[in-house]
Amino acid sequence: MKLSDEQIQRLYRFTREHFVEHYDLQTELVDHLSNAIEEEWKENPKLSFEEALQKEFKKFGVFGFMDVVEKRQSALSKKYHLLIWKHFKEFFTIPKLIITISLVVGLFYFFKYIFFYELMGIGMILWFVLLIAALVYEKRKMKKRKNQTGKKWMFEEIIYGYGSFSAVFAFPIHMINIFSNHGNGIPNDYILFGISLFLVAVFLGSYVVVKIIPSKAEEYLKQTYPEYAFSN
Amino acid sequence: MKNSSLYKGSLNTIIMKLLEEKGRMYGYEITQKVKAITLGELNITEGALYPALHKLEAEGLLEVEVEKVDNRLRKYYKLTEKGNKETVNRLAELEEFIKNMQNIVNPKLSY
Numbered sequence: 001m002k003l004s005d006e007q008i009q010r011l012y013r014f015t016r017e018h019f020v021e022h023y024d025l026q027t028e029l030v031d032h033l034s035n036a037i038e039e040e041w042k043e044n045p046k047l048s049f050e051e052a053l054q055k056e057f058k059k060f061g062v063f064g065f066m067d068v069v070e071k072r073q074s075a076l077s078k079k080y081h082l083l084i085w086k087h088f089k090e091f092f093t094i095p096k097l098i099i100t101i102s103l104v105v106g107l108f109y110f111f112k113y114i115f116f117y118e119l120m121g122i123g124m125i126l127w128f129v130l131l132i133a134a135l136v137y138e139k140r141k142m143k144k145r146k147n148q149t150g151k152k153w154m155f156e157e158i159i160y161g162y163g164s165f166s167a168v169f170a171f172p173i174h175m176i177n178i179f180s181n182h183g184n185g186i187p188n189d190y191i192l193f194g195i196s197l198f199l200v201a202v203f204l205g206s207y208v209v210v211k212i213i214p215s216k217a218e219e220y221l222k223q224t225y226p227e228y229a230f231s232n
Numbered sequence: 233m234k235n236s237s238l239y240k241g242s243l244n245t246i247i248m249k250l251l252e253e254k255g256r257m258y259g260y261e262i263t264q265k266v267k268a269i270t271l272g273e274l275n276i277t278e279g280a281l282y283p284a285l286h287k288l289e290a291e292g293l294l295e296v297e298v299e300k301v302d303n304r305l306r307k308y309y310k311l312t313e314k315g316n317k318e319t320v321n322r323l324a325e326l327e328e329f330i331k332n333m334q335n336i337v338n339p340k341l342s343y
Contacts, residue, residue, distance in 0.1 A: 005303050027298075027305050028259065032278065034304055035260035061279050071283030075290040082292075226298035227305050 001041050003034050007049055014053065018064045023151035024225050025072055029065060033057070072154060076224075080158050080213075083220065087208040100200065107196040112189070127203075131210060138214045155224045159217050171202060239274060243284050245326050246276075248293070248311065248319040256297065256310035259285065285309055293318055 003011075011030040020026050036056040040047060047055075057064065091100045142160045146152065187195070213220070222228050239246075250265060251257060257265070262285075263276045288294045293315035297308045311319060 002302055003304075008304050028282065028307050031258065031301075031304050031306050032260045032282075034302075039264075059278055061277070063279075067279050068282045072286050075283070075286040078287075079290040082290075224296075226296055227307070 001045070002038060003049075008034065010049075011053070014057075015065065018057075020065050020069055021152055022069075022154040022157075024153055024155075024227065025065075025069060027227055029068070076155050076158055079155070079224070083213060084205070084208055087212050088205060091204050100204065103200045103203075104193075104196050107200060108193050111192050111196060131206065134210045138210070141214075142217075153221060153225060153228070156217065156221055159213055159220070171206070240280075242326060243276065243280060244288060245319075245322045247281075247284060247288065248315065249323060251294070251309060251311050252316065252319050256308040258306050258308050288315070 008030060011033050012026055014033075015026045015029050020029060033053065033056055036059075037049065037052040040052045040055065044052075061067070090096050138160060142156065145156075246266065247262060250262060254265075259278075259281055263278065263281055266274055266276050285294065289296060289309070293312060294309045295312050295315075297310065299306050299308065
């Protein structure tokens, strides 16, 4: 006996009731439970749908789907980090390496000749504003998409939540703090170069996280979720 | 899963080996296949299978396909090119492991 459409919908509800919020994982679990229930019915045709469901659910253990959800989260976070790393590395290979080097050298000379601490403060505030603007813009795009499909996708949430990289938003504030405790005079060339390199790296990193990956989100989501095409 | 700690470390290899043979499979199919091959001795739990599949996918060893089957969506897993290469390595490693274990469990006393 095959499951009916209503029973499939019931299984989707069942996964939601057991704290599986994301459509991608719901779909996989629904198919699994369906197969298991249909198999169960072959041996035990008298079992009701609900009884068979409870029996299969027990096999997931005392924590139900929690473990699967948690592990899925960490697997996708890992995928996300690899993605960031891939894009970040591109800035250190030709041709983008030229941009990176020019940025570092440019910043270094800029600091060397026109260094004053207030400038850092202004720069950081500007950066902070830009980050927030990008954030608001991309969040709005995600909301629009969710309204279209009515579904939540875990990888999408990670991309627009910036994984564990949301700390980049606090970075400019930290920098202001550090530079407001300055002593007198300009740091030596090595320190200046170090600061330039570090700032460029952080800037590129946040650029990848806030701009590059979200702008390619559609492509990455399609690759992660072939079912994306079915639900639109 | 019977003797879970002994089998646990090999779960990924088992999955990859099956996919190498069958091309593509879905989650439930894998649990059933393993049960059938081992005559019910080895029962992969749902709570272990999906995390393993998702991890292999995140590492780029597996890729997914989705198809509508009956009235629901089914997610198939298959090896990527990288996954194929890795399967060969892991199987060799596992064979080596089995051989060493055999020597320990059943030492040949006379050489």
